[in-house]
Amino acid sequence: MILQEIEEERGGMEMHYTSLLEEDLLDAAELYCRAFTGEGFSNEEKESALRNIQKDTTYEGYTGMKATDQDGRLAGFAYGYKSLPGQFYRGKLEEQMTQDQADFWLNDCFEFVELAVDLSYKRRGVGSSLHDKLFEVVRNSTAVLTTSISNISAVSLYEKKRWKIIKDHAPVISSRNLQVIMGRESPSKAIHQDKQAAAVPSVHKGGVAGRW
Known part of the structure; x- marks a missing residue:
């Protein structure tokens, strides 16, 4: 459970950040x-969006965050879940990656599925804060x-x-809707990778070991 946090965004706007729960999904x-x-938008589009979000919340490792304004109105939300073999989208990602990329990025992976902000709160820092609080x-x-x-x-x-670009212009679902696949290492993993790189000696052309 994510405890409530209150932040003042751009323009003195106060936002409340809490977990995205089942009772929030229709508004989402x-x-x-x-x-x-x-x-x-039509009722059919709303019902389709609701079904998709509800399904996503059932996946292992689901984590969601919402932002509400001073009046309790939903201003934005973000969520994802653990990426596991056998999931539809996981399979699509694997098809677009090399084996080395899949081994690195998908072994212990959180799939960041959605970040949506109400149009009236665009470019006011809400999306950025939702991202950061989710990944905390x-x-x-x-x-x-x-x-x-x-x-x-x-x-x-x-x-x-x-976030780093893993692959650009990727036909993840369709060649008519090309995607950018991006990846992000946790801070602890990135530090570990840097330490490993520092511990591996490089070799000059003259055969002297050491870092360049």
């Missing part, structure tokens, strides 16, 4: 539709996400938060 589905479809409680060694190649602002945000 409506927000998802507004954010990605627009205000004119994620304990997997790595995380992966996919986003559209046209979503330049999202890629830029993630790169600022230590």
Whole structure:
């Protein structure tokens, strides 16, 4: 359980950050539709979004975070779950990676599935805070996400938060909707990798061992 945290975002706006729970999912589905479809979304689109989110919450390692404003209105949410063999999207990611990439990124992996912010709170720091607070409680060694190649602002945000591009223009689901696959190491894993690299001596052309 994520305890409630209160932060003041840009413009003096106060936001409350707590766990995304079952009773929040209908509001989350409506927000998802507004954010990605627009205000004119249909009941069918809302019901489809709700089914998808509900299904995702049943996966092992599900972790979700929501942001609510001073009036209790949902301003955004973020969630993911543990990536495991046999999951549909896990299989799609494996198809796009080399074996070495899959071994590194998917062995103990949190799949960052969704980050959605209400249009009225865009560019006010809510998405950034949701990301950070979610990953404060994620304990997997790595995380992966996919986003559209046209979503330049999202890629830029993630790169600022230590995500790396694993593969660009990847037809994860369809060649008509190319994706960027990104990965993020946990701070402890990144430190371990740096220490390992520092411990391996490099060899100059003259045969003298040492770091260049």
